[in-house]
Amino acid sequence: MLAAAHRHLRVVPAAESAGAVTRSHLGDGRCVGWYGPPVPGWRVAIDAERADVPVPPALARSFGATDFWVRWTRTECLAKLTDIPVATWWHRYGLSAPPGTSWRWRTLHLADLAVTVTVAFAASEPTPTSR
Template identity: 80%
Template sequence: MSALLAAAHRHLRVAPAVESADAVTRSHLGDGRCVGWYGPPVPGWRVAIDAERADGPPPPALASRFGAANFWARWTRTECLAKLTDIPVATWWHRHGLAVPPAPRWRWRTLPLADLVVTVAFARA
């Protein structure tokens, strides 16, 4: 898992939504692009990704609640872990804020990709 996350940038592609339908999973951006994960399957693990524009300002209400520093990295991690645990993101916020609680059942990496911040996360199935 560590090697796959270390090489995550090789398994991510940014493309128009219609060109990324074959991705294992993808994250839609507001400008019509998608970030797709094209990594190999990992038996016993689920994968999720989330991407946001790195230069976009955080929504004021969320920034005032959770802080603006490193917002998009924390946001994309939260989105991924909420997806992987089937917990609505608002419920996650109430429990954990934008923090990642320690757990042996997930692994993640947040990285820059072009003009984006992307998190790739895996959780045991």
């Protein structure tokens, strides 16, 4: 699924994104939506940021500016998948993924749209009826 992630993303005005499985809003009114089929046993999250926006100076001082939007979008996805507030994640891991994780992710640069987006998957917890 991650190899074909680019085929399952759409960048549209927010009002047109209601059919997305999950989505990420950009500051300019656009929305990046994931329109991929369900993957049994996995949950999906995405995060997108405008690639043409400079890194805020306070965040660059804290986390560095190199590959910032790649690391930022990955962090946002992993925090979403673990239900950890992103500020808590920063204090624990910075903009890194902890070692030994089973999550899968891919970051894409949609250069023609000036967007960086990460798609991440985490194994779903089994429900009592699926054990």
